Amino acid sequence: MGFMQDLTPATLDNNAIESAEDLSSIAFSFMASKALFTGLHVGIFSLLADGPKTAKELSEAADVPLNRIVTLTTALASVGLLSNTDDDKIKNSPAAQNFLSKTSKYDFGDYLRYQIDQQMYPFLLQLNAVMKGELSEDAIASYRHWMADEEQASVYSESQHAGSLGPGRTLARTVDLSHAKTLLDVGGGTGAMTISLCNEYENLEATIIDFPNVAEIGWGFVSEAGLIDRVRYIPGNAIEIQWPGNQDAILMSYLMSGVPGDDVEGLLTKGFEALAPGGKLMVHDFMVEENRRGPALAALWQLQHMAFTPDARSLSVGWLTEMGKTIGFEVETVDNLIPAMTKLVVFSKPA
Template sequence: MLDDDTPTTQVKAIETAEDLSSIAFSFMASKALFAGLHADIFSQLSDGPKSAAELAKAVDIPINRIVMLTTALASVGVLVIGDDEKIENSPAAQSFLSKQSKYDFGDYLRYQIDQQMYPFLLQLNAVMKGDLTEDAISSYKHWMADEEQASVYSESQHAGSLGPGRTLARKVDLSAARTLLDVGGGTGAMTISLCKAYENLHATIIDFPNVSEIGWRFISEAGLVDRVRYIPGNAVEVQWPGNQDAILMSYLMSGVPGDDVSALLQNAYDSLAPGGKLLVHDFMVEEDRRGPALAALWQLQHMAFTPDARSLSVGWLTEAGKKLGFEVELADNLIPAMTKLVVFSKPA
């Protein structure tokens, strides 16, 4: 059912210079986190606390640099420095940043966020003024044509999507579905999670050729080569297969020009079988446009390389779907405070 009781996001207006500084300098904390990942600090601490000297030796980095970095990370709570001056992971770092953890998504932060998303924000000023040069990356279409960039993005995104994929499989009942179309499905992390949860499901993934080649390796490793196929191509341009029981669009609408969003919805309606479901997972802000902050910031991030991107909200999306004839089954959080899931159904 549609959740109409979601409270309005409450954001306190900042008042002090310290508040402004906290925002202005927060990029330093994120770069410290990325540096810790590249140095493999969190994995080295996964088996217990270490002194600065022990950690410096383990990662082969001079001790003065380790002291400086771990102090910075401890100051924002990513690491903990005990009374004996030994350094250990915070609970979050232990669970999500160590290569030994089942829920590790460090590669997603280490490669996609640090090496790709972070630099793109440097062109935000040019985007706002309309001064983005012709050779600047302006959409996924151009970005994914670069084999190296496609590889970095896709492999790191796979690491970041496995957890949300498992959550999606729990939230949506696809037990009656036999076919799934994953539009812009990347390396298939979401598809893999859904196919493992629903053994009768067979899937088709549409994504760029470079991404499809990388994704096939993950599909093979998951033992799903007989249940998943790829259609290499631009999801907004290629012909979609019809009569689908379910269609998934995850992180797609926020990454394309705004004019393409309505076309994607129409394609989904036309390609679904009667009674089929459309699952839209993406960064969406509240109707009052006060947040959530992570969703709003991610939308801004996407605009930095897709200048004509649209700011999505649940209200706008559900109304757009209803105009096409969809019924709304569910609107709920998927990644708390960051992404939402909207489930539409096509009348039988």
């Protein structure tokens, strides 16, 4: 009887679903995401960037048969990515126009098209086997093995760069590094976050640690940004190699959710040891609340990472901050960086 009382409406979670329609929405949502990826693949959103088109005009511009364009654009309209004008032409939604068109300053379509569709999406097919411990060792594509593949490293890194530029600019506005002269970006990929921070703080010099294939790609972005005199790479596995010490600031972005859970404490410890007294450690990642009820996107990304790193840890804000304090850090701030998806925890090393 007590068990039944625990399930009364008054005690149900606010986001607990109740209807078959809600359940179906979750079950079939992969169809909507695949429609989005396909729209990017055939260039729908970029083709509509200069104004509405008829289905026939869009078919000719995309070089895709009319019936396929009609079916795809209908699906995209049904989920709000496209809409129709009064004269029955097809146009981008505001979000598609601002973020999915190659003509937009804030376009991150390549990140979705290449990294999410071509790499992350297929990895979820491994999840059932991961849960049962039935996935072969060869199929476990941890970052260590994944980034050793030159082609995969290129696809992942270049698309990730596009997806990290916006959060990098937000980070630069959020954390005050005006007194910092040195930055260590651990697992910094192609340097999108570092580039944003160096652009904001002209006295900052940075070191990025990442796998050799990633470092080679990242160096091109650093050169393009005109920062070759202020940024250097140390190629290697951040978990294993020696870090430079006496750093004023250290950044770990999307790092802890992509490594085996047993390595997280070690990364925090190495960060503490590499910081100068008074230095800041910035941890940006997918983190859930301590009650483990969300945010949904953070929780789903953690599940995604587990599909190729089975021993990854589901990070919570409370656990991370308590672990940091145990190591010797003080917690400066905890805030959202990408709303409803990622959080930023800023630690400081006592002076």
